[in-house]
Amino acid sequence: MDKKLLMIVNPVAGMKRLKPALLDVISIFSAGGFRTTVMVTGRRGDATKFAAAGGDYDLVVCCGGDGTLNETVCGMLDAGVTIPLGYIPCGSTNDFASSMGISSDVKKAAHAIADGMPRPLDVGKFNGDYFTYVASFGAFTAASYNAPQDVKNVLGHAAYVFEGIKDLSSIKPYPMKLRCGDRVIEGDYVFGAIANSTSFGGIVRLKDELVSLNDGMFEVLLIKMPRTIADLNSIINSLTTSNFDNNRFEFFKASELTVLPSEPTAWSLDGEYKRTDGEVVIRNLHGAVNFVK
Numbered sequence: 001m002d003k004k005l006l007m008i009v010n011p012v013a014g015m016k017r018l019k020p021a022l023l024d025v026i027s028i029f030s031a032g033g034f035r036t037t038v039m040v041t042g043r044r045g046d047a048t049k050f051a052a053a054g055g056d057y058d059l060v061v062c063c064g065g066d067g068t069l070n071e072t073v074c075g076m077l078d079a080g081v082t083i084p085l086g087y088i089p090c091g092s093t094n095d096f097a098s099s100m101g102i103s104s105d106v107k108k109a110a111h112a113i114a115d116g117m118p119r120p121l122d123v124g125k126f127n128g129d130y131f132t133y134v135a136s137f138g139a140f141t142a143a144s145y146n147a148p149q150d151v152k153n154v155l156g157h158a159a160y161v162f163e164g165i166k167d168l169s170s171i172k173p174y175p176m177k178l179r180c181g182d183r184v185i186e187g188d189y190v191f192g193a194i195a196n197s198t199s200f201g202g203i204v205r206l207k208d209e210l211v212s213l214n215d216g217m218f219e220v221l222l223i224k225m226p227r228t229i230a231d232l233n234s235i236i237n238s239l240t241t242s243n244f245d246n247n248r249f250e251f252f253k254a255s256e257l258t259v260l261p262s263e264p265t266a267w268s269l270d271g272e273y274k275r276t277d278g279e280v281v282i283r284n285l286h287g288a289v290n291f292v293k
Contacts, residue, residue, distance in 0.1 A: 003058040005034035008050050008072055010041045010064030013090045018063050018106050025063075025088070025110040032114030034059065041068065051075030059084050059292070061113060063106075065091020066133070070270035073123060073289060074130045084292040086113035096133045096270070099197040099213065102293055112293050120214050120287030122196050127280055131269040132289075133197035135282060137261075138174050138223070139190050171232075173225040175262040180220075180254045187250075188225040190235075194218045194257065194282050205242050216286035220257065222250040256283045 007029075009018060018025065022038075029036050037057070039050045047068050052075040054060040060083060062072040069087055076085065088109045089097035103109045124131040173188035191204075196213055199205045204221065211219055221244065226232040235248050244251045264277040 002035040003033055004056070005029055005036045005059045005061060006050070006054050006057040007036055007038045007061045007063060008041065008047050008068070009038055010047065010068040010090065013064040013068060017104075018088065018090050021106045024107055028107065028110040028114055029061075034114070045071065047071035048075035048078075051081065052079035054081040054083060055079065057083060059086060059113075061086040061088060061110075063088040063090055065089070066094065066096050066270045067091070067272050069096060070130070070132055070272055073132050077123065077130055077285075077288060082290065084118035084290045086116070086292045088113070095197055095199045098199050099133065099211070100291075100293055109293075116292040118290035118292040121289045121291040122214055122216060123285045123288040124194065124196060124218065125281075125283045125285050126267070126269055126274070127276070129269060129274065130285075133270060134193050134195040134200040134268070136191070136193040136195075136200060136268050137265050138192055139171070171226065174265065176222075177260040177262075178220075178222075178257055179260070180252070180257040185222070185250060187222070189222050190225050191221075191223040192259075193221045194254075195221065196284070204239060207242055214287060216284050217253040217255050218257075218282070218284055220250070220252050220254050224248050224250070254284075255286075256281070258282075 026036050041047050047062065048071040051060060051072040054076055060072065060076065062069050062085065072085065087097065087102060088106050089102055089104060090106065094104065103112065124135060126135050171190055173190065175188050176192065177184065177186040193200055193204065196218055198208055198211045206219060223235055226235055226248065231248055234246060238244050238246060238249065259280040259282065264275060267274040267276060
């Protein structure tokens with residue numbers, strides 16, 4: 001008997017790379033023994049709704065950008081859907097796909113899913129919400145939800161970098177206190193990220209050896225507020241070289257932490273806007289998703 005596959009498609013993500021190859025992708029899954037049902041998103045929240053019904057299938061495949069993947073994961077976790085999840089990246093930067101080593105060629109990505117084996121993947125819990133690879137605030141963060149889709153489609157990675165640099169030119173401090181076990185960290189930060197990824201925001205990259213996507217731990221990166229031009233140059237140089245071993249950065253691992261901002265804060269969860277007022281508890285849900293690639 002054929003296995004049943006639910007393919008959730010965002011038709012406007014990235015350069016619309018999936019559309020000309022859609023029949024090829026379905027054929028690849030068919031050859032792998034899957035009978036494919038395609039559901040196309042039309043508005044925010046559709047992927048979450050579609051994924052919640054994924055329990056009737058043997059495999060869910062998300063085709064879109066990081067935001068579509070976030071919605072899909074949220075729908076599956078909230079509904080208790082535990083079947084394997086595959087991802088065909090069609091967005092503009094695809095940070096998560098880069099971390100996972102997923103091909104940007106949609107047919108190669110489809111082949112990898114059809115032939116692959118599921119493996120557990122950590123997911124973040126942000127109060128009552130989820131994120132697949134990063135929760136961030138501050139500079140670079142606004143870029144992930146402020147850059148219009150058509151700008152992302154044309155400029156791709158450059159759109160994120162441009163917006164991030166624009167943020168740095170009008171630096172805003174974010175006074176924060178973070179509790180991680182018995183450790184308390186406090187300061188004024190220009191950027192912070194709690195991540196399960198080697199790259200995020202389209203400009204911050206961690207060395208591969210620093211990151212495991214299934215160790216039950218986040219990589220936490222905090223950039224201190226620059227006070228001088230020398231501080232700012234040091235930050236930019238560190239971001240360029242992925243070397244955060246200096247006094248402008250805090251970098252550590254954590255499975256759970258509590259963030260206490262001193263004011264309402266705009267966050268980005270996988271590129272989607274989230275505003276909070278008060279305490280935020282962030283937990284690593286170890287191996288919460290069975291990911292196939």
